[in-house]
Amino acid sequence: MAWEFLTVYWREMIRFVRFRAQLFSSLLQPALWMAFFGVAMSSNLDRFASAIPAPAGVIPLDYLTFMAAGVIAMTTLFTSLFGGMSLLFDKNWGLMREMLASPMPRTHIMFGVSLSGMTKSFIQVSIIMAFGLLLGVQFFPGYSATRIALSILGIFAFVAAFSLGFLLFSSAISMRLESPEGLQGIMTLLTLPLFFVSNALYPIQAFPPLLQALSVYNPLTHLVNGIRYFALGSDFFAVGAHYTSTTADVLGSFAYLAVFAAVMYLLARWTFEKAVVT
Amino acid sequence: MEGDDIIEVRDLEHLFGDFAAVRGISFTVRRGEIFSFLGPNGAGKSTTINVLTTLLPLQKGRVHVAGYDVAREAGEVRKAIGIVFQDDVLDRDLTVQETMEFHGRLYSIPREERRAQIDDLLRVVELESKRDERTKNLSGGMKRRLQIARGLMTRPEVLFLDEPTQGLDPQTRMRIWEYIRQVNGAGTTIFLTTHYMEEADILSDRIGIIDHGRIVVTGTPAELKNALGEDVVYLETEDDRRVRDALSGIEEIRSVTDSTRGLSIAISADGSQCIPKIIDAVRSAGIGISSVNLKKPTMDDVFVHYTGRELRDTGA
Numbered sequence: 140m141a142w143e144f145l146t147v148y149w150r151e152m153i154r155f156v157r158f159r160a161q162l163f164s165s166l167l168q169p170a171l172w173m174a175f176f177g178v179a180m181s182s183n184l185d186r187f188a189s190a191i192p193a194p195a196g197v198i199p200l201d202y203l204t205f206m207a208a209g210v211i212a213m214t215t216l217f218t219s220l221f222g223g224m225s226l227l228f229d230k231n232w233g234l235m236r237e238m239l240a241s242p243m244p245r246t247h248i249m250f251g252v253s254l255s256g257m258t259k260s261f262i263q264v265s266i267i268m269a270f271g272l273l274l275g276v277q278f279f280p281g282y283s284a285t286r287i288a289l290s291i292l293g294i295f296a297f298v299a300a301f302s303l304g305f306l307l308f309s310s311a312i313s314m315r316l317e318s319p320e321g322l323q324g325i326m327t328l329l330t331l332p333l334f335f336v337s338n339a340l341y342p343i344q345a346f347p348p349l350l351q352a353l354s355v356y357n358p359l360t361h362l363v364n365g366i367r368y369f370a371l372g373s374d375f376f377a378v379g380a381h382y383t384s385t386t387a388d389v390l391g392s393f394a395y396l397a398v399f400a401a402v403m404y405l406l407a408r409w410t411f412e413k414a415v416v417t
Numbered sequence: 418m419e420g421d422d423i424i425e426v427r428d429l430e431h432l433f434g435d436f437a438a439v440r441g442i443s444f445t446v447r448r449g450e451i452f453s454f455l456g457p458n459g460a461g462k463s464t465t466i467n468v469l470t471t472l473l474p475l476q477k478g479r480v481h482v483a484g485y486d487v488a489r490e491a492g493e494v495r496k497a498i499g500i501v502f503q504d505d506v507l508d509r510d511l512t513v514q515e516t517m518e519f520h521g522r523l524y525s526i527p528r529e530e531r532r533a534q535i536d537d538l539l540r541v542v543e544l545e546s547k548r549d550e551r552t553k554n555l556s557g558g559m560k561r562r563l564q565i566a567r568g569l570m571t572r573p574e575v576l577f578l579d580e581p582t583q584g585l586d587p588q589t590r591m592r593i594w595e596y597i598r599q600v601n602g603a604g605t606t607i608f609l610t611t612h613y614m615e616e617a618d619i620l621s622d623r624i625g626i627i628d629h630g631r632i633v634v635t636g637t638p639a640e641l642k643n644a645l646g647e648d649v650v651y652l653e654t655e656d657d658r659r660v661r662d663a664l665s666g667i668e669e670i671r672s673v674t675d676s677t678r679g680l681s682i683a684i685s686a687d688g689s690q691c692i693p694k695i696i697d698a699v700r701s702a703g704i705g706i707s708s709v710n711l712k713k714p715t716m717d718d719v720f721v722h723y724t725g726r727e728l729r730d731t732g733a
Contacts, residue, residue: 146522150511157510233506240470241523242495415474417467 143243147251148258151225155259165259169214169267173274177203177210180340184378193376200277205377207276208366209339211267212359215260215298216333219305220326222256223313227322230313235416245411253306260302261295278370290369297365300393301358304400311407314414338363342380358399361392422481423448423575423606424469429478431464438464440630441478446575446623451597451607453617456627457724462610463503463579465627469608470500470577483574496524499573499605503580505560509553513544513563516552517570524571531570538566542596558589565596575606582616594620614716624716628724641719646671648688650695651710653679663702667694679708688713 155162181202193199226248229235238248268278268291279287309326316322336350337343337359343351354360367375367382368389375382424446431439439461446452456462467473468480468487475488483497507516514535521531539545542562552560561581568576578597582590590613597620601607611617617624618638625635634641654660657680661673669686684691688711699706714722 141525143523143525146519149522150508150515150519153515154508154510232508233502233504234508236472236500236502237506237520238523240472240495240498240500241520242492242525243523415472417463417472 141244141247144247144250144254146243147238147248148254149251151252151255152258154225155255165218165263166266168217169210169263170270172210172213173203173207173267173271173276177206178274180206188377188379191379194381197374197376197381198280198372200371200375200377201275202378203271203275204277204371205367206340207267207271207278208363208370209337210271211264211294211298211366212301212337212339212362213334214263214267215302215362216305216359217330218260218263219256219302220309220330221322222252222259222302222306223309223311224319224322226252226310226313227316227319230416231318239414239416245414246408249307249310249407249411252310253303256306256309257299257302260298264294264298280372293369294366297362297369297393297396300396300400301362304358304396304403307400307403307407311403311410314407314410333357333359342378342382344380358396361395364392365389365396421447423483424452424608425479425481426465426469427479429465429468429475429480431461431468431473431476433464437630439468442627442630442632444625444632444635446606446608448574448606449601449604450622451601451609451620453609453611453621453624454627455611455614455617455624455720460628460724461630462627466577466579466608466610470498471495496571497574499568499571499576501561501564501568501576501578501581503583503610505557505564507552507560507563510551512549512551513539513555514548516563517567520567521570526571534570534572538569541599542566558585558592561585561589561593562596565593565600569600569605573605575608576600578607578609580611581609582611582613590616614720618716626720626723633723638716642714642716643687645714645719645722646685647714647718647722648684648686648691649712650682650684650688650692651676651679651708651712652682652695652699652706653708654699655705655707659702659704660699663698663704664695667691667698669694 184202188202226235229238239245272278279290282290309322312325313322336354337357338354339359343354343360346354364384368384373384422445426445427443428441429439429443430437430441442461442465454462454465464473468475469482471487471491471494480487482494485493485497487494508519511519517535517539518531521534526534539548542565544559544563544566547555547559552563555563565578565581568578581597582593585593594616597607597609609617609620621638623635623637624641626633636644652660657675660680664670664673664682669684669691671683671685673680673682682695692709692711696706696709
């Protein structure tokens with residue numbers, strides 16, 4: 140087994156820590172979403188939501204708790220979509236040639252970059268969860284310590300599968316582009332439908348049929364399903380909708396993300412094998 | 418394949434769309450020599466280097482580097498070569514030590530050996546005191562030295578140096594020439610490209626000149642310069658007119674023309690050996706000589722002779 144991808148990972152992490160501005164903004168941004176959007180929306184939505192009473196025996200959750208899972212998902216999406224950016228810098232500064240001319244298998248470049256993107260997402264997710272608890276997010280209601288630990292592992296597993304898929308996608312796109320501006324444009328364009336045609340901020344139950352159908356194919360929806368399953372349980376009520384999920388549903392969501400990552404892996408590998416950078 | 422040829426290029430062709438960047442070139446580089454590859458901008462130098470270093474796929478022809486086929490054994494070629502890229506290819510935010518570490522790890526050099534190599538090489542290029550400095554804070558010369566050290570980390574059989582002294586001051590250039598000689602003396606074959614003809618002249622065992630995608634000439638610096646047959650003797654005397662008659666018996670003289678100061682005498686052989694004959698002939702005719710000057714062709718003359726005078730940057 141070759142471990143050279145750890146070399147690429149090591150350098151990516153050095154950069155992450157050294158680019159102070161990027162480091163702080165990436166850690167601060169999700170906290171700001173929670174603090175401003177989350178608090179502002181929940182103070183409004185919770186008033187309306189009380190008009191629809193929860194069914195008997197089902198725990199109603201406040202909006203902040205509901206959207207915290209969405210913020211975790213959104214942050215993971217953004218970080219992963221832009222994860223390939225460093226490859227563009229490498230290309231533009233000629234650094235890519237050092238790696239391409241070395242005996243290291245080319246797929247290791249994308250593995251190293253993906254692993255570092257995943258690590259960044261883990262750090263961000265941890266921060267959001269910690270900050271969310273401070274703001275009053277009711278994750279892991281009444282869970283035992285063991286169950287909390289397992290739930291966090293579950294969330295990380297979902298974040299890992301989801302981010303791997305989008306990081307490989309971002310790496311493949313970056314390998315084909317010439318400039319960071321191009322990546323910015325493409326990714327911004329993708330962010331909007333991915334983010335809004337999902338269950339991150341609101342229930343999809345009330346979507347028009349077309350959007351509802353689309354949202355089922357959106358990997359972000361499956362990530363949010365997984366996070367909510369582990370953080371909030373399999374039966375809860377929020378924003379006027381009753382959520383129930385079975386173990387099979389969650390495994391299905393995970394499988395969907397795994398298949399998505401596998402397809403992205405094939406795309407990225409193909410792109411890297413034939414990439415010519417001089 | 419010849420046992421002594423470490424690089425062997427046969428009928429290499431490379432197209433970019435319709436444009437033929439390299440049109441069927443063949444050359445060899447012998448193990449242990451410093452080979453300079455010269456050519457105007459857009460002549461096909463970079464394309465050739467990129468194929469030799471496996472950065473571009475081989476389209477047509479056969480290329481062997483260190484005994485491996487670049488098309489079929491790219492991995493082996495990559496292990497056998499070191500590259501110092503043309504521009505500063507350094508991660509600005511890594512330290513000198515980290516830059517070397519990164520490279521060594523890319524080539525899977527075991528930790529102990531890697532550390533020892535880094536220590537050795539940083540000493541050679543005199544960057545020991547800059548170990549923990551980020552590369553963005555290094556001077557141009559230091560950056561280049563670091564890249565040379567990096568290129569040597571893997572103990573390559575062939576080191577490719579693409580314009581290693583471009584934009585450096587004369588002191589730094591000479592120091593880098595010393596390193597190159599040192600590395601070559603230790604047994605590494607050097608494949609060098611440069612725009613500085615004097616650099617090629619001083620360093621190279623052999624030179625190949627490429628133009629319009631074809632190799633126009635190869636040879637040692639001395640062979641190339643002598644082949645031009647353009648040694649010129651400048652002679653100032655009391656009576657230039659009578660000198661012409663006096664010189665008519667010397668057969669190495671190709672032509673005698675008036676120049677701004679005295680006569681300019683084109684010699685077809687080695688000019689320095691011809692000067693005594695000229696002096697004898699002029700003296701025996703009873704003509705006083707006030708000055709003698711010999712101008713030998715430089716690599717610049719050789720280069721312009723083979724590649725012409727027009728500028729290349731405008732087109733490609």
